[in-house]
Amino acid sequence: MNSQKLTSLLKEMTLDEKIAQLLQLATPFFEGSKDEGQITGPLASMNISEENVLNTGSVLGASGGAKEAISIQKAHLKKNRLGIPLLFMADVIHGYKTIFPVPLAVGCSWDLDKAQQSAEIAAKEAAAAGVHVTFSPMVDLVRDPRWGRVMESTGEDPFLNGEFAKAFVRGFQGQDLKNNKDSVAACVKHFAAYGAAEGGRDYNTVNMSERQLRESYLPAYKAALDEGCEMVMTAFNTVDGIPATGNVKLMRDLLREEWGFDGVLISDWGAVKEMIPHGVAKDEAEAAYKAIQAGVDIEMMTSCYVDHLKEQVESGKVDEKLIDESVMRILTLKDKLGLFENPYRGADEELEKELIMSDEHRQAARELAVKSSVLLKNDGVLPINREKKIALIGPFAQSGDILGPWSFLGSKEKAVQLYDGLMAKLDSSLLFTAKGCDIETGSEEQFAEAVKVAEEADVIVLALGEASEMSGEAGCRADIRLPKVQLELVAKMKELGKPIVAVLFNGRPLDLHGIWDEADAILETWYPGTEGGNAVADILLGDANPSAKLTMSFPYSVGQVPVYYNHFNTGRPQGAPDAQERYVSQYLDIPNEPLLPFGYGLSYTSFEYSDVKLSAATMSASKSLKVFVTVENTGELAGEEIVQLYVRDVAGEVVRPMNELKGFKKVALEPGEKMTVEFEINEEQLRYHHADLTFKSDPGKFIAFVGPNSRDTVEIAFELVNE
Numbered sequence: 001m002n003s004q005k006l007t008s009l010l011k012e013m014t015l016d017e018k019i020a021q022l023l024q025l026a027t028p029f030f031e032g033s034k035d036e037g038q039i040t041g042p043l044a045s046m047n048i049s050e051e052n053v054l055n056t057g058s059v060l061g062a063s064g065g066a067k068e069a070i071s072i073q074k075a076h077l078k079k080n081r082l083g084i085p086l087l088f089m090a091d092v093i094h095g096y097k098t099i100f101p102v103p104l105a106v107g108c109s110w111d112l113d114k115a116q117q118s119a120e121i122a123a124k125e126a127a128a129a130g131v132h133v134t135f136s137p138m139v140d141l142v143r144d145p146r147w148g149r150v151m152e153s154t155g156e157d158p159f160l161n162g163e164f165a166k167a168f169v170r171g172f173q174g175q176d177l178k179n180n181k182d183s184v185a186a187c188v189k190h191f192a193a194y195g196a197a198e199g200g201r202d203y204n205t206v207n208m209s210e211r212q213l214r215e216s217y218l219p220a221y222k223a224a225l226d227e228g229c230e231m232v233m234t235a236f237n238t239v240d241g242i243p244a245t246g247n248v249k250l251m252r253d254l255l256r257e258e259w260g261f262d263g264v265l266i267s268d269w270g271a272v273k274e275m276i277p278h279g280v281a282k283d284e285a286e287a288a289y290k291a292i293q294a295g296v297d298i299e300m301m302t303s304c305y306v307d308h309l310k311e312q313v314e315s316g317k318v319d320e321k322l323i324d325e326s327v328m329r330i331l332t333l334k335d336k337l338g339l340f341e342n343p344y345r346g347a348d349e350e351l352e353k354e355l356i357m358s359d360e361h362r363q364a365a366r367e368l369a370v371k372s373s374v375l376l377k378n379d380g381v382l383p384i385n386r387e388k389k390i391a392l393i394g395p396f397a398q399s400g401d402i403l404g405p406w407s408f409l410g411s412k413e414k415a416v417q418l419y420d421g422l423m424a425k426l427d428s429s430l431l432f433t434a435k436g437c438d439i440e441t442g443s444e445e446q447f448a449e450a451v452k453v454a455e456e457a458d459v460i461v462l463a464l465g466e467a468s469e470m471s472g473e474a475g476c477r478a479d480i481r482l483p484k485v486q487l488e489l490v491a492k493m494k495e496l497g498k499p500i501v502a503v504l505f506n507g508r509p510l511d512l513h514g515i516w517d518e519a520d521a522i523l524e525t526w527y528p529g530t531e532g533g534n535a536v537a538d539i540l541l542g543d544a545n546p547s548a549k550l551t552m553s554f555p556y557s558v559g560q561v562p563v564y565y566n567h568f569n570t571g572r573p574q575g576a577p578d579a580q581e582r583y584v585s586q587y588l589d590i591p592n593e594p595l596l597p598f599g600y601g602l603s604y605t606s607f608e609y610s611d612v613k614l615s616a617a618t619m620s621a622s623k624s625l626k627v628f629v630t631v632e633n634t635g636e637l638a639g640e641e642i643v644q645l646y647v648r649d650v651a652g653e654v655v656r657p658m659n660e661l662k663g664f665k666k667v668a669l670e671p672g673e674k675m676t677v678e679f680e681i682n683e684e685q686l687r688y689h690h691a692d693l694t695f696k697s698d699p700g701k702f703i704a705f706v707g708p709n710s711r712d713t714v715e716i717a718f719e720l721v722n723e
Contacts, residue, residue: 001340006331010324012082018327019309020055024089024266024300027062029053031079032071034064046303054079057330058087058298062130063409066347069130073343085343087334092134092184093152093406094118096125098361098530099415102404102507103138103164105372105526107154107551108601110642110664112167114368119171121364124182125356130347132337133185135233137168139220140190142552143562146200148475151405151507151527153195155551156564156598157661158216162223169227177230178338181346185337187231188224190268192250193217194235200561202474206237211654213239215689222259230333231264234296236271243278245271246290256295264329266298267291273302284308292318297326357414362531369528369535375546375602376512376522376554381499383542383604384459386426391457392419393436393450394464394489396505404507404527405472414530418463418503421533425541432456439467442485447492460493461501461540462519468527471507480511480558487514494518503536509554512595524550542604547640547666549601549709553594560590565598565710566657599644599661599709605635605671609643609707612714620723621697624682629706629714631677633669640668645679646705646713652698653690659705659713679706686720 001009010018028035029048054076062069069088076086094100100118101109109115119136126134139161142150154164165188174183193213197204208217221232232255235244244250245267255261272291273284281287288304289312299305312318338345355361375382384390396402398419400412419433436442436450454460464486469475481487491514493500502519504510507527515522523546525536538544555563570585574592586592608631615626631643643666646659663679681704686697699720707713 001335006328006335009082009084009331010328013327015310015313015320015323016051017055017081018323019306020052021057021084021327021330022298022305022323023052023056023303024058024060024298025053025056026060026301027064027068027072030059030072030076032068032075034068048303052303052306056086058089060300061090062088063090065129066349066352069347070344077343084331085334085339087132087330087339088130089133089135090126090131091136091406091408092122092126092131093136093138094404095122095365095407095410095529096129097356097409097411098125098365099403099407099410100365100529101369101372102151102406102527103154104151104507104552105528106368107160107164108374108526108548109368109371110549110666111368111371112163114371115164116167116171117364118368119168120174121361123172123174123184125361126184127182127346128348128352128355130344131184132339132345133187133231134172135187135189136172137165137186137224138189139165139224140193140195141217141220142195143564144200145480145509145552145555146476146478146558146561147195147197148202148405148471148477148507149195149473150509150552151471156553157551157566158219159661160551161220165220165224166227169224169229173228173230177336185230185333186224187233187266188221188229189233190235191221191232191255192235192239192244194237197237201476203236206239210240211689211691211693214693225259225261229263230336231266232261234265234267234271236268236274238278243271243275243280245296246275246280246287246294248294251294251296262329264297264333265295267296267300269301272296272299272304285312288312289318292322292326297329357530365529366531366535369525369532370538370544372526372548373528373536373539373546374524374548374550376524376596377516377519378521378602381459381501381521382523382540384501384540386541387430388458389430389432389456390422390426391454391460392422392431392433392463393454393460393493394462395435395437395439395486396463396465396503397433397435401468402505402527402532403529404468405475410530416531416533418533418536421535421537422540424534425537425543436489437485440483440485442489447489450489451492451496454493454496454498457498459499459501460496461503462490462493463503463505464490464515465505466507468507475507478558480508481513482510482515490515490518501540503540509552511555511558513557516595545604545637545639546601547603547642549599549642550596551598553598554596556593556595557590559587560594563594566660568655569658597709597711600711601709603635603639603641605633605637605639607639607641607669607708608632608634609714612706612716614704614716614718618719618721619681619683620721621683622723624680625718627679627681627704627706627716629677630674631667631669632674633671636671638668638670640666641708642666643677644707644709646710647681647686648703648705649686649688649698650701650703652688656688659710661710683720
């Protein structure tokens with residue numbers, strides 16, 4: 001359908017029909033849903049009329065697969081006066097039914113190709129099930145591990161988050177939404193700065209300068225949009241004192257005008273009505289007014305628009321042109337997806353059976369889980385000799401709760417447990433298991449059983465972590481240590497004097513007190529997904545060599561939070577040559593530095609960095625320079641190393657971070673093999689937001705840092721000069 005036909009369609013619509021297009025309802029509202037009519041409690045209080053449902057523009061959370069999607073669409077088209085098809089949207093975050101590692105884990109792979117592949121597979125499965133739009137990627141910058149939704153981000157660095165944002169968008173959308181029925185439209189979220197919620201508490205206030213917002217928090221959203229992302233979701237939080245969903249400066253001025261985004265803007269669940277408790281709207285009518293003025297096209301799961309916009313248009317308070325603009329954006333997206341030609345786009349029960357959880361998809365999930373698992377510590381225990389007797393102990397030894405939050409359609413029953421992954425590779429006489437304790441509770445009987453099993457073994461593998469509901473949305477925790485009972489289990493195992501390998505399943509960086517000193521090796525697997533047990537077994541037994549690197553710092557203590565690598569210096573930095581003993585920026589009781597820095601991760605082999613060189617000592621706007629470093633595999637096994645480039649602007653107009661990631665390359669080296677790794681630095685990479693928000697570079701001294709993480713680097717200085 002061309003733009004002229006879309007315009008004609010819009011002109012045919014009544015005001016009621018147009019406003020209803022802006023409403024998104026969950027599947028139980030719709031005829032043909034498997035849960036039809038099961039609207040209770042808060043949903044019933046919405047008082048949605050049958051006419052509203054008949055003209056609604058989109059469906060939230062269809063989970064019944066192709067059969068349900070076709071059924072709902074068919075029933076809708078029979079009764080919708082103009083035959084405007086529904087858009088089906090769902091949270092396909094890290095897999096549809098084949099579940100991949102959580103996004104924070106995917107970030108730790110530093111593997112953009114595999115990230116894109118994971119999104120492609122998720123899109124194929126979702127599209128075959130009748131989904132048109134996914135509420136992904138989430139690119140919120142995260143610096144506070146107390147926040148449950150850190151698992152949904154790829155980490156604390158704006159550049160790396162932007163690279164992953166683009167990879168996910170490419171994977172979900174492909175090159176041509178209309179002609180590629182295996183694709184889904186992507187929706188970047190949560191705009192903006194949701195990851196900076198105060199205290200790490202979900203839905204909480206965000207307060208920062210516009211310069212910090214632009215410098216650190218906005219780049220990843222912009223990267224997703226530059227890649228062609230079709231939709232944006234508003235954040236629950238305030239931005240400069242105004243809830244994002246009613247923030248004209250953020251949504252109209254910045255997103256629409258400055259960035260030129262003309263796609264669909266959707267509120268998060270209930271966010272329009274939530275402007276009332278926020279304290280910027282006295283009632284639903286004012287909430288509707290503020291949201292439409294801000295350019296919110298779709299209101300998710302509240303009825304402020306359908307209850308109040310018509311009256312506001314008729315009274316002249318709201319210009320109907322705003323309604324028309326929003327409807328046209330929604331119709332345009334439906335057209336891009338080809339729904340006017342084929343309203344059942346992609347939905348195919350037979351294809352659904354063929355694709356979902358296929359061997360190919362599960363193998364891809366396994367490979368990414370291997371690439372995402374970070375080896376945090378290894379005192380010569382890993383990989384485990386297959387002739388050793390292994391005691392597998394802990395609440396995650398035989399648990400399918402390894403999919404993590406935002407995996408609603410994943411099956412815990414079909415997830416490969418760690419015990420099964422190990423058993424597939426070992427003689428059964430060498431593997432013993434005991435639960436030891438539950439996630440947060442335990443008994444003396446469980447401890448006794450664990451001790452008995454461990455006494456029979458040569459190596460103890462402790463499978464520990466957080467239940468999935470302890471992370472994700474509303475999964476915020478002030479104490480980010482492992483639950484007390486699990487630390488008691490670790491202590492009892494330590495008393496046996498045997499090598500201990502801790503395998504962690506969790507959704508956030510943890511305070512590792514109670515396990516860091518006690519364990520001989522620690523493998524951070526996050527929530528590894530459907531093939532988690534097989535992937536972890538691959539690493540533990542040496543069939544795979546870990547290569548992942550942290551994209552979020554692990555704090556020494558929660559008291560450091562927020563803790564992140566690209567922080568500013570102070571006027572009295574700890575460790576400076578002339579620093580006093582007391583009157584410097586420091587804690588008296590803990591280090592300033594995190595336990596484990598951004599970019600950190602070990603391998604079963606070792607790598608040495610040397611011979612850092614520059615192609616020139618100076619560079620300019622028209623002349624870039626190159627950084628060379630020699631990386632050698634000095635160990636006994638082949639391995640992959642993620643070589644990282646950081647840059648520091650020594651003296652800027654405003655304070656600049658101690659270092660900033662500017663590039664990375666993954667290299668594979670055989671034992672004894674050397675490679676010269678090359679990076680290019682151009683003037684654009686040295687730009688930043690000045691006090692007046694202009695984005696430019698300053699001539700002067702810079703330092704390039706190259707290394708295996710943000711802390712352990714070799715450095716070399718260069719200068720940016722005027723031409």
